[in-house]
Amino acid sequence: MVKMTCLFICLSLNLSSCDEKKSKDTKTVVSDNSEVTTYYLIRHAEKDRTDPSNDNPHLNEQGKERAIKWLQVLADVDFDAVYSTDFNRTRETAQPLASKNNLQTIIYDANNSYNEDFKMETQGKTVLIVGHSNTTPAFVNAILGENKYPDLDDNNNAALFKVTVKDGKATSQLTQY
Template identity: 50%
Template sequence: MKKLLLLFLVFLFTFSAQAQQDDNTSTTTYYFIRHAEKDRSDATNHNPQLIKKGKRRARKWKRYFKKIQIDAIYSTNYKRTLGTAFPTSKNKKLPVIAYNPNAIDYDDFKKQTKGQSVLIVGHSNTTPRFVNAIINQEKHEDIDDAINSKLFIVTITNGKITDQVIDLK
């Protein structure tokens, strides 16, 4: 009986330690992009659609992410951001989850998405702000309004955060 109990305890501790190790070694990757080119013909329209060039860029993002594992896609609730996210969303068969950049709890977001690969579509000001919140630094400034091709990649492994910016013109 003692041997059985000892065997059970060894088994329990082994799997408990393995589960804890798996939790500590998970990698979270965030891909942040700004929405593609929008219609600027009406300055009073605060929710414009993408123009043809923007739709092409959205398809280009889809091709970029085609071979990358994406577990979730987040976007602000605007036509231009949703239009940018949609081709990738359709290709990955994932819903686009709307988020409010002015009301998001970044710590909660990190907890909810831990261990996942996540695409986040935002704006020239909200994207770098979101990146800065995730990396816990004020490192990235607003994106120039004429630039729609920057990709911010943030990776968190074992609590170590790395970030990089790629320009995919």
């Protein structure tokens, strides 16, 4: 009878220690959800406007210089991913920063940008997103969950939005360069 009691106590202790381990794992998962995700969003650099009928122009000389300027402005940022819409001007703006970080530019659909798949892919990462005068503020607003920023002026290629998401709360900054 004493042996049975000892066996019962040992099994009970062993099982209770397993329960404790499960709760520790649960706590770890919760802390993973509090990772910081940082998004840097810019509009493409200046485009070639010599042919108004061209809906997919390349960057002009000023735009090429601005793409290099973004490389300098964001030199201390280590990006985990670089996203661009599928246009020459956005890909060319993103390319210097993608190259600096040894990344391929990922094409995204500006009409379906901040969805659950995107959130999961970018959670806990530092991400550059290159868009347009209307899609970049809309993307920021989607992350924030509010309409904080209007479309950019068509001549504004100098806006940098920084959005930080932590514990499900997003904050933003807008800086002009």
